[in-house]
Amino acid sequence: MFSKVLESLIELTGYTPQDAQTLSETYPITSQWADEFAKAFYDVLFAYPPTAAVFRPGERPAREQTLKDWYLRVARGDIDEKFWLWQWRVGLIHIPRRVPNDYMLGMMSRVQQLFLQKCMAAWEPEQATRVFLAFKRVTDVVAGLIAEGYMRGHQLAMKELLGFRQELLDRLMEMEVDTLVERLMNLSVKSSLLN
């Protein structure tokens, strides 16, 4: 499951080991941005009540450290099978802490935007683009792995809890989704009549 998802993400984003190499070459500069990334990340999360509510009292320093370690690992270009597997696990770890993928994807966008700004300030446009795109491809694969790890972890746990066979669960799921889509269509017809 993990390997197939990783393979598709690598193929479709266009990530190659050259990206890890590019990142490792610029590490002496990008590593200096780690504290700023950790602070900016948690300033956004603590300023928005729904995401602030995820955290326990006094947890911020530990979380900032985790984010800093993660950022430095990416910036170092230390990207191997173990790193990818860790990203899949982050998706699972986010489940009991109620960190859905809209929160995660919103923050990945912030991380990428800040990285782009920092690159533009540090290098000429050509080099800035090269470093940014390497970072973007790695972090897009990361976002895909966290999202899929989260979703498939959820499904697997549900299947185990309910004791369903996979095929039965898939069939029931399809029937339920058909109903949901129909309900949504009716809703959009109604709301277009109201406008």
Ligand code: HEM
């Ligand atoms: C760019 C997006 C994100 C990345 C790359 C990321 C990465 C990580 C990593 C590496 C860990 C540590 C996993 C481990 O222990 O091995 C973690 C844990 C955690 N993350 Fe995220 N995360 C992201 C978004 C978020 C958001 C948006 C929230 C909250 C709104 C959040 C809340 C947490 C919490 C509470 C934990 C601690 C889980 C625990 O140990 O109990 N994360 N995350």
